[in-house]
Amino acid sequence: MIWEKDMMVAEVPIKSDEDVIVARQKVRQLAQELGLSLLDQTRLVTAVSELARNIAVHAGEGKVRVYRFMADDREGLKVVFEDNGPGIPDVEKVMEEGFITMGSLGLGLKGARRLVDVFHIRSAPGQGTTVEIIKWL
Amino acid sequence: MSDVTMLKIGDNIIIPIQVELHDRAAMKVQEDVLKEIERTAAKGLVIDVSAVSIVDSFLGRLLGETAKMARLMGTECVLVGLKKEVVITLIQLGFIIKDMNTALNLEEGLELLQRLRFGRTEGEVEE
Numbered sequence: 001m002i003w004e005k006d007m008m009v010a011e012v013p014i015k016s017d018e019d020v021i022v023a024r025q026k027v028r029q030l031a032q033e034l035g036l037s038l039l040d041q042t043r044l045v046t047a048v049s050e051l052a053r054n055i056a057v058h059a060g061e062g063k064v065r066v067y068r069f070m071a072d073d074r075e076g077l078k079v080v081f082e083d084n085g086p087g088i089p090d091v092e093k094v095m096e097e098g099f100i101t102m103g104s105l106g107l108g109l110k111g112a113r114r115l116v117d118v119f120h121i122r123s124a125p126g127q128g129t130t131v132e133i134i135k136w137l
Numbered sequence: 138m139s140d141v142t143m144l145k146i147g148d149n150i151i152i153p154i155q156v157e158l159h160d161r162a163a164m165k166v167q168e169d170v171l172k173e174i175e176r177t178a179a180k181g182l183v184i185d186v187s188a189v190s191i192v193d194s195f196l197g198r199l200l201g202e203t204a205k206m207a208r209l210m211g212t213e214c215v216l217v218g219l220k221k222e223v224v225i226t227l228i229q230l231g232f233i234i235k236d237m238n239t240a241l242n243l244e245e246g247l248e249l250l251q252r253l254r255f256g257r258t259e260g261e262v263e264e
Contacts, residue, residue, distance in 0.1 A: 111230035115230060
């Protein structure tokens with residue numbers, strides 16, 4: 001990529017499971033506007049559902065930000081999930097394919113990663129969690 | 138009661154899910170379904186998700202659980218109307234709906250229910 005640029009197009013605060021639906025609907029609408037296929041919309045919105053739920057369940061509070069992402073050769077939607085919750089100890093281990101975690105966290109994270117084109121996670125105990133995903137057009 | 142319509146037709150309860158359910162609303166539907174089975178002694182349950190555009194790991198797990206619970210109460214359950222986008226996404230997500238009867242649409246679901254209830258040969262034991 002020679003250059004890249006992003007523009008925030010939506011921000012949804014997450015405090016409860018109702019907010020997860022708001023985030024899903026917002027991302028669905030923006031994905032439609034961008035012209036993602038119905039299948040890619042479904043993949044992206046499902047990933048958003050998993051990751052936004054992680055905020056509501058594990059951190060209690062956080063934010064979902066949506067960006068129109070442009071690079072020299074392509075365009076997509078970038079969604080950033082940020083919370084100041086307890087964080088995930090040994091996040092690399094949790095993200096390993098064979099590693100089985102109790103509860104919804106591991107399945108949600110790994111499942112979401114398989115549904116998008118780019119997936120970055122940053123987390124440490126006491127420092128919250130940030131997940132960034134991109135779905136290219 | 139939840140916002141979801143429950144139709145009792147003959148021995149069967151049919152639930153078309155028409156709204157996007159947040160997690161607590163989905164749990165409420167599960168509870169209401171079991172209540173309705175208890176009240177009506179229905180023999181079959183069809184959950185129609187043809188209007189549902191997203192089934193994530195939470196809703197998937199809840200649907201699977203509901204079917205198992207219904208069966209424990211003597212009611213066979215069939216999930217119908219999973220869209221192709223939803224099916225592809227569920228499998229890629231790594232979620233497998235185990236031990237659940239599914240059919241393409243409501244009509245096929247009702248046929249499957251009939252077979253499940255009456256189609257077994259004498260002496261066949263279900264796992």
